Amino acid sequence: FDRELMLDLSAPTAVAAGIAVDVVLDRCVAHSRAGYTLRTLERWGIPTLNTASAVHLCDDKAENTLALEAADIPTPRTILAYSVETALRACEVVGYPAVLKPVTGSWGRLLAKVNGPEQARAVLSQKQALGSFHHGIFYIQEYVPKPDRDIRAYVIGDRVLAASYRTAKHWVTNAARGAISTPCPITPAIESLALHACAAVGARLAGVDLIETPDGLKILEVNTGGEFRGLLTTTDVDIADEIVAEAICVAHRGAIATLAGSPM
Known part of the structure; x- marks a missing residue:
């Protein structure tokens, strides 16, 4: 859909831009496209799932961490740095092994666990040589x-719909990297933490990764x-059906807000 989409930013309304919808469900893996699209649609008064703000906070790992820290949600200690030498000092502060991640990215790509300063310098220098803004x-x-696993909790609306363990011998336990998914009980601790994390970023449809x-x-x-x-x-839960149901609820709330003359 996004490949065929044209957004006339000068159009006063979605209808004037040729877009007549009640709600938009964002499933675009290209978060930069999603962000621009959602912000434009929100300007036109179209309700979206998720909001542009939530997508922005979750697309950028630094923004994500800041939101979690601001909400006092337990998350691994993280330091940002803007030069190789400062980043090496940051590795010493968090201790080795340290984990280096790109601020944007998905599917467990371009992650590195470095066991000492020599290895860290090699990875950091290579990232710097890539030249793009984000790699700096x-x-x-x-x-x-x-354990050789993490937990993915799937949140829709105000519920944790399902959860799974993702197990792998590699330290990156991501399904896209071959991790095996098995059922995980939704304990009160998982439910509470996942819902609080989603609230911190304003997400109503999200996968929450816990360790x-x-x-x-x-x-x-x-x-x-x-x-x-x-x-x-x-799980036996029909996740796709639940997503559609939540999108319909978002559309209804948007319609009510429009009638009341208040923001969504």
Whole structure:
């Protein structure tokens, strides 16, 4: 859909731009496109799931972490740096092994666990040489020991609809990297933390990644573009149907807000 979409930014309304819809469900994996599109649609008064603000906070790992920290949600210690030398000092602060992540990206790509300064310098220098703006922002995170698994909790509206363990021998336990999904019970702790994390970023449709640590559960990140193919093998819940139901609720709330003359 987004490949064929034209957004006339000078149009006063969606109808004037040739777009006549009640609600827009964002499932675009290209978050930059999603952000521009959602902001434009919101300007025209079209309700969206998720909002442009939520997508922005979840597309950028630094923004995601800031939102979680502001809400006092447990998350691994993270430091931002803008030069290789400063990033190396940050690695010393969080301790080795340290985890280096791009501030934008998905599917567990371009993550590195570095075990010492020599390895860290090699990875950081390579990132810097790539030249793009985002590769010059170094996101350094403490490595938190965990079982060979993480937890993906899928949140729709005000409910944790389903959860799964994602198990792999590799330290990156991501379904896109081959992790095996198995059922995970939705405990009160998982439910509470996942819902609070979504509230922190304003998301009503999200995949929340949690890890089990000796100090309890921690949130890695909230994904507004959370995919659920792996989760489907672990639950009888019709996730797609629930997503559509939530989109309809968003449309109804938007219509009521419009009639009342208030913002959505």
